Amino acid sequence: MxxxxxxxxxxxxxxxxxxxxxxxxxxxxxxxxxxxxxxxxxxxxxxxxxxxxxxxxxxxxxxxxxxxxxxxxxxxxxxxxxxxxxxxxxxxxxxxxxxxxxxxxxxxxxxxxxxxxxxxxxxxxxxxxxxxxxxxxxxxxxxxxxxxxxxxxxxxxxxxxxxxxxxxxxxxxxxxxxxxxxxxxxxxxxxxxxxxSPEDRLAAAEARAAGLAVRNRLARELHDSVGHALSAVTLQAGAARRVLDSDPEFVRAALAAIEDTARRTVGELDAVLGVLRDGDSPGTGPAPTLDADLDGLLRRVRAGGLRVTATVATDPAGLPPVLSREAYRIVQEGLSNALRHADGGARVALRITEARGHLDIAVDNPLGTPAPCRPGGGHGLRGIADRSRLLGGTAEAGPAADGTWRLRARLPLKGPVRPEGPV
Incomplete structure (x- = not known):
C-alpha cells in the first residue's frame, strides 16, 4: 500500500x-x-x-x-x-x-x-x-x-x-x-x-576520440621533452659531482649542458602548455626537429657521460616537417633510455639512414644496470610505437643476444603521414 x-x-x-x-x-x-x-x-x-x-x-x-x-x-x-x-x-x-x-x-x-x-x-x-x-x-x-x-x-x-x-x-x-x-x-x-540520435552519438564519440588524441599527444610530448631533460640533467649533475675536484673542464661543460637543457625544456614546456591554454593552436615556440636540434641533443647527452657515435646518412633538412619532428622525438627517447639504463661512459650507437623510401632509426646501447622502476613510468617505448604508427611506420625495441638494447624505428618518407597539430 x-x-x-x-x-x-x-x-x-x-x-x-x-x-x-x-x-x-x-x-x-x-x-x-x-x-x-x-x-x-x-x-x-x-x-x-x-x-x-x-x-x-x-x-x-x-x-x-x-x-x-x-x-x-x-x-x-x-x-x-x-x-x-x-x-x-x-x-x-x-x-x-x-x-x-x-x-x-x-x-x-x-x-x-x-x-x-x-x-x-x-x-x-x-x-x-x-x-x-x-x-x-x-x-x-x-x-x-x-x-x-x-x-x-x-x-x-x-x-x-x-x-x-x-x-x-x-x-x-x-x-x-x-x-x-x-x-x-x-x-x-x-x-x-x-x-x-545516431548522428549525435557518432559526433560525441568523435569529439571524445579527438580529445583523447590531444591528451595522448600532450602526454607524449611532456614525457619525451621534460622526461628526457630531467634524466639528462640528473646524470650530468651526478657526473659533474664525481669529478668536481679532478676535472674542472668537464664540470664546466656539464653545467653549461644543464643550463642549455633547462632553457630548451622551458621553451618546449611553454609550447605544450600553450596547447592546453589555447586548444589546438600553436604554442609559444617551434617544435624541435632533426635538422635544427639533433646536434644540441647529442651534445647534451654526451655531457651526461655517454659516448655517442652518431651516423646520419640522410639530409635532415630535406625531411617533411612532421617526419623530422617525430623522428627527433624517437631519437630523443632512445638516448634518454640509454642515459637511464646504461652505465656511465657506455658507448651508444645512433644511426639515421634512408633506404627504399623509408627513414630508419637505430639506437644500440649496453643493457647496463636496470634502473629502478618509477611509479607511472614506462611510457617511452609506447610513445615511440604510437609516433611510428601515426606516421605509417613500425617500431620495435628489446634486448639482443649480444647484451645490447636495440631500438629500431622505420618511418615512411612518403605515405599516410598524419600530423597531430603543431606542438
Missing part, C-alpha cells in the same frame, strides 16, 4: 505532475488562438464555455505548438525541464539546439506530446478536485440542507449519501493515477524524442 501511495503521491510523481501543469500552461496561448478560429467557423459565441468547443480549440492549437517548437531553444529548455522534473538522466538527453530535419521532427513531436498531455492533466486538475470535494462533503451538505439548498432528489437517498465520499476520494485517486501515468509516459518518451 505504501508503494502504491508513493507511485501516486511521491516526490517524483509530484514533480512530474508539475511538469504536466507547466505543459498545460504552455498550451493555453495555443488554445486561445485555436478558439479565435473555431468561433467564427462554428458560429458559436460559447467557445470558452462549451466543453466540446474547448476540446476542438485545443486540437486546433496543438499543430501550432508543433510549428513553434522548431525554434532552436525549444530542445534545450525542454531537456532541462525533463531532467529536473521527470528524473531523466542528463546523459540520455541532448541539451543543444535541434539541427537537422530528424532532430527537429522529434523535438516537435515531444513538444506536442508534452502540451497535449499537460493540457489534459491541467484541465482535470482544475475540474476534478472541486467536484470531488463536493462529493466528499455531500453528507454534511444534505444534513444542513433540510430542503433549503435545492439538491437533486437522487442525492437525498441514503445510499447516495453513503457512497458520495467514496466516489469523491476515488476521483482524486483517479486524477493522481492519470497524472502519474502521463508523467511516466513522458519520462519514458523523453530519451527517444529528446535524446541523442
Amino acid at each position: 505504501r508503494g502504491f501511495a508513493r507511485v501516486l503521491f511521491g516526490r517524483r510523481a509530484r514533480l512530474r505532475w508539475v511538469h504536466l501543469i507547466l505543459g498545460g500552461a504552455l498550451a493555453m496561448p495555443y488554445v486561445l488562438v485555436g478558439a479565435t478560429a473555431v468561433g467564427p467557423v462554428t458560429g458559436s459565441q460559447d467557445v470558452l464555455t462549451d466543453i466540446w468547443l474547448q476540446l476542438l480549440s485545443f486540437a486546433v492549437g496543438l499543430p501550432l505548438a508543433a510549428v513553434t517548437s522548431l525554434f532552436p531553444l525549444t530542445r534545450p529548455l525542454e531537456a532541462s525541464a525533463v531532467r529536473w522534473l521527470c528524473g531523466v538522466d542528463t546523459d540520455r538527453l541532448v541539451h543543444d539546439p535541434a539541427r537537422g530535419r530528424a532532430a527537429k521532427g522529434r523535438t516537435a513531436a515531444w513538444f506536442t506530446l508534452h502540451l497535449g498531455c499537460g493540457g489534459v492533466i491541467a484541465g482535470m486538475s482544475l475540474a476534478v478536485p472541486p467536484f470531488a470535494a463536493v462529493l466528499i462533503a455531500l453528507p454534511l451538505v444534505a444534513w444542513l440542507d433540510d430542503g433549503r439548498l435545492g439538491l437533486p432528489e437522487v442525492l437525498g437517498h441514503p445510499w447516495a449519501l453513503a457512497l458520495s465520499p467514496v466516489v469523491g476520494a476515488a476521483c482524486l485517486v483517479a486524477l493522481a493515477g492519470c497524472a502519474a501515468a502521463a508523467g511516466a509516459l513522458l519520462a519514458h518518451g523523453a530519451p527517444r524524442l529528446l535524446g541523442p
Whole structure:
C-alpha cells in the first residue's frame, strides 16, 4: 500500500505532475488562438464555455505548438525541464539546439506530446478536485440542507449519501493515477524524442576520440621533452659531482649542458602548455626537429657521460616537417633510455639512414644496470610505437643476444603521414 501511495503521491510523481501543469500552461496561448478560429467557423459565441468547443480549440492549437517548437531553444529548455522534473538522466538527453530535419521532427513531436498531455492533466486538475470535494462533503451538505439548498432528489437517498465520499476520494485517486501515468509516459518518451540520435552519438564519440588524441599527444610530448631533460640533467649533475675536484673542464661543460637543457625544456614546456591554454593552436615556440636540434641533443647527452657515435646518412633538412619532428622525438627517447639504463661512459650507437623510401632509426646501447622502476613510468617505448604508427611506420625495441638494447624505428618518407597539430 505504501508503494502504491508513493507511485501516486511521491516526490517524483509530484514533480512530474508539475511538469504536466507547466505543459498545460504552455498550451493555453495555443488554445486561445485555436478558439479565435473555431468561433467564427462554428458560429458559436460559447467557445470558452462549451466543453466540446474547448476540446476542438485545443486540437486546433496543438499543430501550432508543433510549428513553434522548431525554434532552436525549444530542445534545450525542454531537456532541462525533463531532467529536473521527470528524473531523466542528463546523459540520455541532448541539451543543444535541434539541427537537422530528424532532430527537429522529434523535438516537435515531444513538444506536442508534452502540451497535449499537460493540457489534459491541467484541465482535470482544475475540474476534478472541486467536484470531488463536493462529493466528499455531500453528507454534511444534505444534513444542513433540510430542503433549503435545492439538491437533486437522487442525492437525498441514503445510499447516495453513503457512497458520495467514496466516489469523491476515488476521483482524486483517479486524477493522481492519470497524472502519474502521463508523467511516466513522458519520462519514458523523453530519451527517444529528446535524446541523442545516431548522428549525435557518432559526433560525441568523435569529439571524445579527438580529445583523447590531444591528451595522448600532450602526454607524449611532456614525457619525451621534460622526461628526457630531467634524466639528462640528473646524470650530468651526478657526473659533474664525481669529478668536481679532478676535472674542472668537464664540470664546466656539464653545467653549461644543464643550463642549455633547462632553457630548451622551458621553451618546449611553454609550447605544450600553450596547447592546453589555447586548444589546438600553436604554442609559444617551434617544435624541435632533426635538422635544427639533433646536434644540441647529442651534445647534451654526451655531457651526461655517454659516448655517442652518431651516423646520419640522410639530409635532415630535406625531411617533411612532421617526419623530422617525430623522428627527433624517437631519437630523443632512445638516448634518454640509454642515459637511464646504461652505465656511465657506455658507448651508444645512433644511426639515421634512408633506404627504399623509408627513414630508419637505430639506437644500440649496453643493457647496463636496470634502473629502478618509477611509479607511472614506462611510457617511452609506447610513445615511440604510437609516433611510428601515426606516421605509417613500425617500431620495435628489446634486448639482443649480444647484451645490447636495440631500438629500431622505420618511418615512411612518403605515405599516410598524419600530423597531430603543431606542438
